[in-house]
Amino acid sequence: MKMPKLWRVARAVATGHGRFRRWTHWPRRSALATCAALAVLCAFVAVAAARNQSEKTKAGQAHEAPSWAFVVEPRRPASHGPAKPADDAPRHVPGSRAAFTLRQINDGFNPPDWHPGGHPPMPEVVAHGRKPRVMACGYCHLPNGQGRPENASLAGLPAAYIVQQMADFKDGLRKSSKITGPISAMVTHETLANKQEIQAAAKYFSRLKPKPWIRVVETRTVPRMHVAGWMLVPVAGGGRVPIGRRIIETPVNLERTEMRDDASGFIAYAPVGSIRKGKALVTTGGGGTTLPCDACHGPDLRGNGNVPTIAGRSPSYIVRQLCDFQSGARAGAGSELMEPVTAKLTVDDMVSIAAYLASLHP
Numbered sequence: 349m350k351m352p353k354l355w356r357v358a359r360a361v362a363t364g365h366g367r368f369r370r371w372t373h374w375p376r377r378s379a380l381a382t383c384a385a386l387a388v389l390c391a392f393v394a395v396a397a398a399r400n401q402s403e404k405t406k407a408g409q410a411h412e413a414p415s416w417a418f419v420v421e422p423r424r425p426a427s428h429g430p431a432k433p434a435d436d437a438p439r440h441v442p443g444s445r446a447a448f449t450l451r452q453i454n455d456g457f458n459p460p461d462w463h464p465g466g467h468p469p470m471p472e473v474v475a476h477g478r479k480p481r482v483m484a485c486g487y488c489h490l491p492n493g494q495g496r497p498e499n500a501s502l503a504g505l506p507a508a509y510i511v512q513q514m515a516d517f518k519d520g521l522r523k524s525s526k527i528t529g530p531i532s533a534m535v536t537h538e539t540l541a542n543k544q545e546i547q548a549a550a551k552y553f554s555r556l557k558p559k560p561w562i563r564v565v566e567t568r569t570v571p572r573m574h575v576a577g578w579m580l581v582p583v584a585g586g587g588r589v590p591i592g593r594r595i596i597e598t599p600v601n602l603e604r605t606e607m608r609d610d611a612s613g614f615i616a617y618a619p620v621g622s623i624r625k626g627k628a629l630v631t632t633g634g635g636g637t638t639l640p641c642d643a644c645h646g647p648d649l650r651g652n653g654n655v656p657t658i659a660g661r662s663p664s665y666i667v668r669q670l671c672d673f674q675s676g677a678r679a680g681a682g683s684e685l686m687e688p689v690t691a692k693l694t695v696d697d698m699v700s701i702a703a704y705l706a707s708l709h710p
């Protein structure tokens with residue numbers, strides 16, 4: 349029902365006009381009529397409030413967290429069939445002499461290190477974590493710190509920044525606009541790491557050099573996706589669908605990514621024109637939409653002092669963070685500076701910014 353019509357109905361009920369007249373003729377019904385009028389007025393106010401909210405959404409102040417950046421794994425129905433025999437076949441990846449079984453690959457306390465020559469020796473917390481609850485940082489963030497779309501790259505982040513983020517997660521100052529399994533594991537399990545472990549992990553990851561990891565491809569259509577392993581993965585034989593205003597980040601080689609090969613990266617599909625639009629926003633602030641990023645993140649956007657790098661990082665991660673600063677889910681010590689940067693951004697702006705940032709050399 350449109351608002352003016354709602355209003356006419358409210359007035360008719362209150363004054364006993366039109367087909368609502370019957371109600372007001374019977375005196376005992378006049379109280380009822382007033383109640384009904386009030387109820388209709390309440391509905392009117394609610395519709396107006398909802399409209400106001402959607403206008404806010406258009407201005408980018410309170411939009412919903414986009415599901416393609418905050419990917420949630422669907423619940424699988426419990427399997428009642430006969431238990432499958434254990435698959436203990438050794439797996440291999442290109443460029444590595446190592447071999448791991450599926451069980452070893454999925455061990456959160458001893459994840460596979462396919463390329464031990466590609467990084468310095470890992471401290472205990474990165475390689476194994478601490479049972480029963482602190483999983484190895486290298487399980488999710490990978491031994492070389494390159495990370496995956498559902499978590500974060502840690503390679504080359506300033507050590508003091510990593511320590512501060514761990515404190516923010518622990519103190520409830522860094523939450524998420526939409527909780528996913530990996531994010532809640534980060535917040536509830538990994539913040540049980542002690543001070544020495546956090547220092548060791550921070551020192552380790554800060555010394556790693558980030559590698560090019562994401563190839564951005566502008567396109568009008570993308571393979572149809574579903575969520576598997578907290579990532580967007582093409583549906584076999586699913587054809588292509590319009591990309592819309594989304595970024596679709598997916599493994600270049602699903603098999604290698606599933607085996608936690610830290611030498612196999614990602615492809616990010618972005619709408620046509622987004623890199624160009626993103627570049628304008630990032631470098632000029634887009635005439636007041638945001639602030640130029642280099643002022644704080646350094647001239648090449650690869651970080652400055654304790655301000656983290658934003659170049660060549662996962663666009664899904666970037667969009668999640670921009671949403672989290674905007675919604676106030678991320679409210680740690682350094683977040684205040686990101687408030688004016690994100691206040692007016694729409695999801696469209698975030699898509700463009702993230703596509704441009706991901707296209708840069710890390």
Ligand code: HEC
Binds near residue numbers: 473489509550665
């Ligand atoms: C279960 C998977 C998982 C494990 C294990 C894990 N993390 Fe994370 N971590 C995440 C996720 C997911 C995020 C991204 C949160 C988001 O998107 O807001 C994250 C983000 C971070 C960040 C923020 C990065 C940034 O750029 O601001 C830091 C720092 C971090 N993790 C450190 C660690 C350390 C240190 C360990 C080991 C003690 C660890 N993590 C273990 C999943 C994990």
Ligand code: HEC
Binds near residue numbers: 638644657658683
């Ligand atoms: C006035 C300074 C300032 C400006 C300008 C600024 N940033 Fe930031 N940014 C920061 C600080 C400080 C942090 C760390 C926040 C924290 O400690 O939680 C940050 C963090 C971020 C993060 C999260 C990184 C991570 O590792 O989790 C992203 C993404 C980001 N900024 C993007 C941008 C973009 C895009 C722009 C430009 C459109 C921009 N920033 C402009 C100061 C700034």
